[in-house]
Amino acid sequence: MTVSPPKPRDIPLNALRAFEAAARLGGFAAAGAELGVTPGAVTAHVKALEAELGVALFERQAKGVALTALGQRCLPQLVGAFDALAAAVQLLRAEAAPRVVHIATLPAIAQLWLSPRLPQLRLAAPEISISITAMEAPPNLKRAPFDLCLFYGHGQGSLAEDVIFPVCSPSVADRLHEVADLADVPCLSDATWAQDWQVWLGQAAPEASILPRGPVFSLYALAVEEAVNGAGVLMGHEALVARHLERGALVAPFGPRVTLPRGLRLWAARPVFRGSAVEVVQRWLSKV
Amino acid sequence: MTVSPPKPRDIPLNALRAFEAAARLGGFAAAGAELGVTPGAVTAHVKALEAELGVALFERQAKGVALTALGQRCLPQLVGAFDALAAAVQLLRAEAAPRVVHIATLPAIAQLWLSPRLPQLRLAAPEISISITAMEAPPNLKRAPFDLCLFYGHGQGSLAEDVIFPVCSPSVADRLHEVADLADVPCLSDATWAQDWQVWLGQAAPEASILPRGPVFSLYALAVEEAVNGAGVLMGHEALVARHLERGALVAPFGPRVTLPRGLRLWAARPVFRGSAVEVVQRWLSKV
DNA sequence: TTCTAGGGTTAGAAATCCTGAGGGTTGAGA
DNA sequence: TCTCAACCCTCAGGATTTCTAACCCTAGAA
DSSP: OOOSSSSOOOOOHHHHHHHHHHHHHTSHHHHHHHHTSOHHHHHHHHHHHHHHHTSOOEEEOSSSEEEOHHHHHHHHHHHHHHHHHHHHHHHHHHHHOTTEEEEEEOHHHIIIIIHHHHHHHHHHOTTOEEEEEEOSSOOOTTTSOOSEEEEEESSSOEEEEEEEEEEBOHHHHTTOOSGGGGGGSOEEEEGGGTTHHHHHHHHHOTTOOOOOOOOEESOHHHHHHHHHTTSOEEEEEHHHHHHHHHHTSSBOOSOOOEEEEEEEEEEESSOOOTTSHHHHHHHHHHHO | OOOSSSSOOOOOHHHHHHHHHHHHHTSHHHHHHHHTSOHHHHHHHHHHHHHHHTSOOEEEOSSSEEEOHHHHHHHHHHHHHHHHHHHHHHHHHHHHOTTEEEEEEOHHHIIIIIHHHHHHHHHHOTTOEEEEEEOSSOOOTTTSOOSEEEEEESSSOEEEEEEEEEEBOHHHHTTOOSGGGGGGSOEEEEGGGTTHHHHHHHHHOTTOOOOOOOOEESOHHHHHHHHHTTSOEEEEEHHHHHHHHHHTSSBOOSOOOEEEEEEEEEEESSOOOTTSHHHHHHHHHHHO
């Protein structure tokens, strides 16, 4: 009968959000990444929440954490609530800035595919402004404030297949006549697409036992720049090097073009209303 | 095409909550009261949100604020989301402390009606602990963390009618023989029930033109205490003075008992599961 | 006019929140 | 078995957010 907690203090919203993210994503590190904070901050929030409730929500294990049964019972409601909240925020944003379209995409796509098209898009729809955010992986569309996503992947809305083949500057190309010559030049690669060379070699020259060597870049656009400057041979993704091929800054010294089982996809975060700015941009990008 | 806001920064949850409360309640002062902060804090939150969105959400008028059209369009979603969030929190609390029942009630009821019953309730259900929070008005049940509400009002779940009549200590009663004698003794009253004397006189002695005078208390329980000490005559609410009448500390010197058009009501914030602690307490309080 | 209710400011204090460094534990692969 | 890579924890600052308190301002009511 004791008046246990004299005042049922209300729970900090941020702690709730941290718990929800950690529970949904199955770890504090992942939750921190989604929320844009360090895992330590998530730890603190979860601990505060547990202290407030007087119950353990996670079982700490050496490798990762596991939701307690209690946490599992409450999670669905919490996820639903935060989804609804995120949706409300999206509505608020859309109402506040109806002519702004937020696009999430890979850094490489942003710089090499999207950016060159923006001037024309501006001419075609001058009243619309575009906001581009680069990230390594498609965001959680129920939460992140984006209207369109542009990534490589499977499924609907493919703008183009992902076709790869070696490219280099014309001067470097002069030294290359057959696939075996690749052993003699630096083979540039991108950290996130580290498999490119193996995949291409496996399809284009399965019998050749070449081990491509060369610098690894963390930004594909940088690797492209280096290739243009004659630093070596890069595995080119058609959509991303097309402009340089047209201009002659890069050439494809030889051979087989390998089509990867994925495409450049553009999709909307939410149903798109006819005539909305998002629809205009989506239609325009799909057409060009 | 400018990358207008370089980063679509995410909106502070607390600012959203402040806006939602202000919009729903129609004022910053009311929102501050609900959230337990000063109006100035609400002002700051709303302003931060407006700055973030780049839009006005309220039209400031000299007397109060009014939602803009944009605010009105977004409000329902936002209210729904926070309702869902509150529900999730309630679930979390209930799961974390299933044997704790939170009751919201008037200070007077807490002290004079509920508190005397608690020892017996403890005997009847020793595994349940009760948390009592006193407040002037029933809380918003979709938001506030309570399981049961106990207030005067209309509707279902009435435990008793609200019957009022003058009470005083036996020594004071000796000097009172008829209603007119009230003019000669202090008439205690409570600030929140300031009408009590007028209502009772209007029904009990409509022709008498007595203007009751005496100290006004902000806590009814204090007024009761004073009446017991012989400080004057108090308009007693039957449920709240019953114990003192039984013990003889207070007596009803005369007359008519007036039944107000309201009762002492007990209701649950949410559907109550059979066998739950809330159900046990609700049933027990309704019976006693 | 004066009073009252409701908002807007501001500075400074309080609480919250975050980072960054250091430490553990475990499982996988060399 | 050893090392590495993932995780998580703690802790102490310090940055940021949030709140209060006291002030001013306006419009309508008494």
